[in-house]
Amino acid sequence: MKIVYTHQVCLHYKIPFLRLLKSNHGHDVFGIFGQSHWKQSKFRSVSDIPDIHYQLLPTIDLYLPYRKRYAHVFWNPTLKRTLQTIQPDVVITGPSNFPNNSAIASYCNKYNIPYIWHGLGSMYSTDSIVRKFMNKRVRKFIQGAAGGLAFNTDSKRYYVEKYDVDSCSIQIAPNVVDTEKVYSDRILYSEQVAHLKKELNLEGCKVILFVGAIDPVKKLDVLLEAFKKIKFEGNYKTKLLIVGDGTLTSKMKDLCGELGITDSVVFVGKKIIDVNLYYMLGDVFVMPGLGGLAISHAMAHGLPVITAPADGTEKDIIQDGINGFLLDNGQGAEAIAMYLTQLLNDDELLKKMSNSARHSIEKTFNIKNTVSIFDKLVSQVALSR
Structure with a gap:
């Protein structure tokens, strides 16, 4: 056809x-x-x-x-x-x-x-x-x-x-990432993760991950405020890894200085070809503003997601408290800090939600399922001509 x-x-x-x-x-x-x-x-x-x-x-x-x-x-x-x-x-x-x-x-x-x-x-x-x-x-x-x-x-x-x-x-x-590439890249990059963690000074740290454009709709400043609140809490070392670039990059770096968190926030710029390697460094993913494919991308890597309202897909894919946390409109740094503290203080909960996130993608929200849905409808309408 x-x-x-x-x-x-x-x-x-x-x-x-x-x-x-x-x-x-x-x-x-x-x-x-x-x-x-x-x-x-x-x-x-x-x-x-x-x-x-x-x-x-x-x-x-x-x-x-x-x-x-x-x-x-x-x-x-x-x-x-x-x-x-x-x-x-x-x-x-x-x-x-x-x-x-x-x-x-x-x-x-x-x-x-x-x-x-x-x-x-x-x-x-x-x-x-x-x-x-x-x-x-x-x-x-x-x-x-x-x-x-x-x-x-x-x-x-x-x-x-x-x-x-x-x-x-x-x-x-659903609009989805190439989940097949995610799975193959996890094998491809498995031996590079430890080296990159050392290079970025992330060894021994729990890593909070953000991937996306650094522009107003992503509200990265809200995540930085939340990170400041949890930086000195808990009995763990934590770092914030920022993957992306945009119009507000310089401003966000300046904000890190104002908040006193510069030494714990790592900016690596925009990544496309090897972005899966950087997802593999994270423990929790946060989208404080308008998100999209990054949410399912993170979950394919087994990362629990904390996300603000997005295009609606997050309501289908995230079971609140099971594989991630959904923020309500108006919730900001306080709520993000609360959920991060809950996850980072409880290794058993983090592992359980990580497995649930990965399972959600493997079962439903993957590229093979989306292509099959397209194929089924295309075949139906073609036969009805």
């Missing part, structure tokens, strides 16, 4: 998903991606995707006025012509990627080709400015789809309530 997967950019974590969809299920997968040059976006298309047919299309960034603000949308003017050349059996896309979806709907309706959307919904129950601007068109596009895939339970509820979609037509397919 010939499948087109299209998105405004090709994100690096989507590549393993596309490759598995091809190799494990025998589909001929084509990736069609844009090349946005929007300066405010941290997302850029990967330029090389082994084993997958892909095209990076010319992209026009549009800024549409909406209530004294501007909605930023991406447009690939050659998308429809590209679809006509490929002649797919099924198209998969995001639900609010306009005006591209107008071209997709036009093509699919003309040639009786089913399309499927895969979407996050609305975080914190607020719509993006783009979705508000295009709301009627989004509704029409979603209702005209052969099926839908929501990232999590909250996402599914959003689409059902907002766009009057039959809940039976929506499956939940």
Whole structure:
């Protein structure tokens, strides 16, 4: 079966998903991606995707006025012509990627080709400015789809309530990291962990880990405040390992000095290729702000997670008090410090929650399961043509 997967950019974590969809299920997968040059976006298309047919299309960034603000949308003017050349059996896309979806709907309706959307919904129950601007068109596009895939339970509820979609037509397919690579890298890097711990002066310490962009939405300052509260508590040595970079890196390093914790906080910068090695150094993972894939990534390594509200996936994946702790809106450094103290003071609890975190990923929230969900829906809609 010939499948087109299209998105405004090709994100690096989507590549393993596309490759598995091809190799494990025998589909001929084509990736069609844009090349946005929007300066405010941290997302850029990967330029090389082994084993997958892909095209990076010319992209026009549009800024549409909406209530004294501007909605930023991406447009690939050659998308429809590209679809006509490929002649797919099924198209998969995001639900609010306009005006591209107008071209997709036009093509699919003309040639009786089913399309499927895969979407996050609305975080914190607020719509993006783009979705508000295009709301009627989004509704029409979603209702005209052969099926839908929501990232999590909250996402599914959003689409059902907002766009009057039959809940039976929506499956939940969580956005996940390449868990197969996590498992293979844990073997690959097993002999390097001790050396890196020594190099970073983490030997004999319990390590609190943060992985992510150091920007305002991640609220790293809240974690630093929490770390200060626990630094001198308990009968253990502890260090905070920060993996990532961003606009607030210098400011966060200065804050460490102000809080008197510089000697116990290690900044190693952004890691991509060998990021799994750094996850292997941690004992507990904390996401004090808006998180995403890092949460399931940490749990795949057997790290209990303390996280603030994110995109909704954390509510599906984390059983509060079993494999991690969910912070309520408004909870900050005090709550994080309390949960950290609870975990770091009790080795038996830490081990138990670590095993539960790893089991959650192995059982449900892994890349093979997500690909299987996609494959099942794709096969169903293709047969119903």
